[in-house]
Amino acid sequence: QVQLVESGGGLVQNGGSLGLSCVASTSTFTNYAMGWFRQAPGKERQFVTVINWSGTATYYADSVKGRFTISRDDDKNTVYLRMNNLKPEDTAVYYCAAAQWNRLLPSLQYEYEYWGQGTQVTVSS
Secondary structure, three states: OOEEEEEOOEEEEOOOOEEEEEEEEOOOHHHEEEEEEEEOOOOOOEEEEEEOOOOOOEEEOOOOOOOEEEEEEOOOOEEEEEEOOOOHHHOEEEEEEEEEHHHOOOOOHHHOOEEOOOEEEEEEO
């Protein structure tokens, strides 16, 4: 069992920046590709970005490409999401998730085995 704990959410103005962190409680962090999803009120959870188990490949949803950056620090069992040029439509609860390494760059929810509780990001207009 892997526990994921997100932090770093909050309120930011349109055009601002915010960084999220997700710490995994596992001794085999490099066994997992790590992804971020988000869910806005009244909408389905959607894929944001993923980084592979080795940190050598990433994949982004078109809506965040060029504005968000995912990274990982295996020594700290942590995955990060740096969000720049935030827009009101980025407002959502952000979840990190872990998928088995052989999923490569998973973008579908069913591909992920473990989920965090989520952290709220609110972008004011």
